[in-house]
Amino acid sequence: MMIHEVLSRTGLTRKAVEYYIEQGLICPKAKENGYREFSEADVSRLKAISAYRRLDISVSQIKEILDGNAQTIECALIRHRFTVRRMMKKEELLERLLHGAHADEILPELDALEAGKSIADRLLGAFPGYMGRYFALHFSHFLSSPIENETQLEAYGTIVRWLDELPTLQLPDDLQTFLDEMTADICLEKMEMVQDAVFQASEDPAAYFEMHKDQIRTYMELRETEEYRASPAARLMETMAAFQQQNGYNEVFIPAMERLSSEYAMYRERMQSADEVLQRILQAK
Amino acid sequence: MMIHEVLSRTGLTRKAVEYYIEQGLICPKAKENGYREFSEADVSRLKAISAYRRLDISVSQIKEILDGNAQTIECALIRHRFTVRRMMKKEELLERLLHGAHADEILPELDALEAGKSIADRLLGAFPGYMGRYFALHFSHFLSSPIENETQLEAYGTIVRWLDELPTLQLPDDLQTFLDEMTADICLEKMEMVQDAVFQASEDPAAYFEMHKDQIRTYMELRETEEYRASPAARLMETMAAFQQQNGYNEVFIPAMERLSSEYAMYRERMQSADEVLQRILQAK
DNA sequence: TTGCTCCTCACGTCACGTGAGGTGGC
DNA sequence: TTGCTCCTCACGTCACGTGAGGTGGC
Numbered sequence: 001m002m003i004h005e006v007l008s009r010t011g012l013t014r015k016a017v018e019y020y021i022e023q024g025l026i027c028p029k030a031k032e033n034g035y036r037e038f039s040e041a042d043v044s045r046l047k048a049i050s051a052y053r054r055l056d057i058s059v060s061q062i063k064e065i066l067d068g069n070a071q072t073i074e075c076a077l078i079r080h081r082f083t084v085r086r087m088m089k090k091e092e093l094l095e096r097l098l099h100g101a102h103a104d105e106i107l108p109e110l111d112a113l114e115a116g117k118s119i120a121d122r123l124l125g126a127f128p129g130y131m132g133r134y135f136a137l138h139f140s141h142f143l144s145s146p147i148e149n150e151t152q153l154e155a156y157g158t159i160v161r162w163l164d165e166l167p168t169l170q171l172p173d174d175l176q177t178f179l180d181e182m183t184a185d186i187c188l189e190k191m192e193m194v195q196d197a198v199f200q201a202s203e204d205p206a207a208y209f210e211m212h213k214d215q216i217r218t219y220m221e222l223r224e225t226e227e228y229r230a231s232p233a234a235r236l237m238e239t240m241a242a243f244q245q246q247n248g249y250n251e252v253f254i255p256a257m258e259r260l261s262s263e264y265a266m267y268r269e270r271m272q273s274a275d276e277v278l279q280r281i282l283q284a285k
Numbered sequence: 286m287m288i289h290e291v292l293s294r295t296g297l298t299r300k301a302v303e304y305y306i307e308q309g310l311i312c313p314k315a316k317e318n319g320y321r322e323f324s325e326a327d328v329s330r331l332k333a334i335s336a337y338r339r340l341d342i343s344v345s346q347i348k349e350i351l352d353g354n355a356q357t358i359e360c361a362l363i364r365h366r367f368t369v370r371r372m373m374k375k376e377e378l379l380e381r382l383l384h385g386a387h388a389d390e391i392l393p394e395l396d397a398l399e400a401g402k403s404i405a406d407r408l409l410g411a412f413p414g415y416m417g418r419y420f421a422l423h424f425s426h427f428l429s430s431p432i433e434n435e436t437q438l439e440a441y442g443t444i445v446r447w448l449d450e451l452p453t454l455q456l457p458d459d460l461q462t463f464l465d466e467m468t469a470d471i472c473l474e475k476m477e478m479v480q481d482a483v484f485q486a487s488e489d490p491a492a493y494f495e496m497h498k499d500q501i502r503t504y505m506e507l508r509e510t511e512e513y514r515a516s517p518a519a520r521l522m523e524t525m526a527a528f529q530q531q532n533g534y535n536e537v538f539i540p541a542m543e544r545l546s547s548e549y550a551m552y553r554e555r556m557q558s559a560d561e562v563l564q565r566i567l568q569a570k
Numbered sequence: 571t572t573g574c575t576c577c578t579c580a581c582g583t584c585a586c587g588t589g590a591g592g593t594g595g596c
Numbered sequence: 597t598t599g600c601t602c603c604t605c606a607c608g609t610c611a612c613g614t615g616a617g618g619t620g621g622c
Contacts, residue, residue: 002601002602003601003602004601004602011392011396013586013587014602015585015586015587015588016585016586016587018586018603018604019585019586023585033593033594033595033602033603034593034594034602034603034604035594035595035601035602035603036602036603044388047388047389047392048388050388050392051378051382051388051391051392051395052382053585054375054395054399055375055378055379055382055395056372056375057379058584058585059584059585073379073382073383074383076379077376077379077380077383080372080375080376080379081376083372084369084372084373084376087341087365087368087369087372088369090339090340090341090365091362091365091366091369093336093340094340094342094358094361094362094365095362095472097336097337097340097358098358098359098362103329103332103333103335103336104332106336107296107332107335107336110336110339110340111296114339287575287576288575288576289575289576298612298613299576300611300612300613300614301611301612301613303577303578303612304611304612308611318576318577318619318620318621319576319577319578319619319620320575320576320577320620321576321577338611343610343611344610344611
């Protein structure tokens with residue numbers, strides 16, 4: 001069909017369609033007279049493109065999505081969600097400005113907001129698929145307090161540099177497939193529920209361990225078995241641990257996060273004492 | 286001071302500051318050697334500019350705000366709020382796409398979202414200050430149902446054309462000042478509460494009138510007095526009514542809204558029967 | 571003289587919009 | 597021939613980013 005029909009069926013403009021052709025999202029054949037011949041498949045692709053574009057997804061990301069990269073759309077969704085949250089905070093800040101607040105008051109909060117965004121973006125890029133989403137969600141939780149002193153600013157710089165220099169974790173194909181399959185149906189809501197559960201547990205670890213002692217025991221026993229040690233899950237954990245150790249995750253990234261966010265520092269402390277509690281329970285067994 | 290100090294104190298880049306100078310947001314003096322001399326006032330202006338920019342306000346709007354136009358910032362806030370709401374809907378739509386929905390399903394909802402935006406933007410521009418905000422908020426309430434047929438599409442076109450051709454309502458200076466002063470402390474929250482109260486009342490007008498009959502009587506009596514008729518409030522109402530009548534508000538805009546949104550049509554019906562109830566009550570008086 | 575800051579100018583970004591100027595189909 | 601569609605090319609948008617190339621101050 002001719003472009004005219006495509007335009008009326010998709011609601012796109014001629015220039016938009018030409019742009020998508022130029023960017024390689026669709027490739028209609030050129031006829032002898034130079035006219036382009038569009039197929040039904042082109043039309044349905046263009047409809048999808050239109051939907052994604054209007055949902056604020058960039059053309060290059062749409063290309064990935066149409067190329068069958070299912071991770072991209074999850075990634076886009078989480079980015080979108082972070083954006084909405086930031087916008088809500090911005091709304092608050094705008095109201096404060098309207099009610100006479102001075103710029104000096106809100107600039108540190110804007111700094112924090114933008115720092116949170118750039119760290120979350122980098123985490124999403126640095127770790128493949130599910131892991132990036134998990135890390136981004138996890139650390140975003142602590143990145144809302146304003147950036148008010150030099151220490152925080154330096155910590156932020158350290159984190160950004162560390163993430164920028166981090167080599168991309170390239171999992172062996174089988175582990176990557178395993179991870180993707182295991183996490184395929186873990187939507188954002190579930191991730192958030194898990195995170196909230198962890199945060200809750202960190203507040204009163206003894207109670208948590210008491211309540212879940214059977215599961216914990218089962219898990220601990222499982223981890224001792226040969227079967228588990230040979231499983232992809234164990235190999236995945238090992239690979240991650242080795243990657244983190246090689247790149248100074250615990251020496252550079254975590255301490256910088258603690259300097260950037262006092263909330264995170266407190267969380268880490270709670271987690272460490274939780275670990276001690278667990279050790280005591282296990283020894284008492 | 287030199288630009289270097291300005292940059293370190295504001296956190297802006299050289300190029301950004303140069304852009305704001307080019308756009309006339311600040312005008313530092315040029316010294317003989319061509320260097321620019323910035324003042325303390327420039328620095329605090331730049332801090333405000335930085336805050337507003339990072340809150341997604343355009344440079345031309347910031348110019349208006351810095352020129353002392355207090356309405357602009359309210360306008361920006363309401364736009365921002367609408368944007369957040371749209372983003373939340375977009376998030377839902379993106380989730381549906383992720384879970385396998387076809388583009389055809391969500392395109393009509395995107396149409397409605399964008400129609401809502403363009404109508405709200407036009408209402409904000411067409412009516413001065415508070416009125417624009419009130420209209421935008423009021424009609425946005427009804428602009429969420431998907432655009433699914435030709436009638437709705439035509440209605441949308443009619444509305445957009447009507448708003449684009451609408452002359453800007455230029456109130457006499459004293460009435461404008463009166464309006465601005467009366468509405469200066471009506472924040473969005475209050476507006477929303479009022480709107481919600483109206484929507485509630487429209488569901489069961491008899492009950493509403495019964496509950497507020499004393500206020501209604503007082504108001505009706507007030508409207509009969511000479512004092513009220515000579516007040517700016519009455520003149521404002523008259524001016525608005527005349528403006529609406531001259532431009533076919535009830536003949537073009539309202540019917541198109543009814544065709545675009547069945548929810549709005551229902552609301553109008555309820556309001557009309559509410560009016561009849563009120564007339565009966567007043568006659569029975 | 572060296573190394574630093576300052577300046578202006580030009581081109582790039584992203585996803586198109588808006589014509590201009592020319593050809594093809596009926 | 598006329599009026600329509602189709603094509604490519606060039607320049608514009610918004611708020612800067614990224615150099616290039618040249619000058620001023622110490």
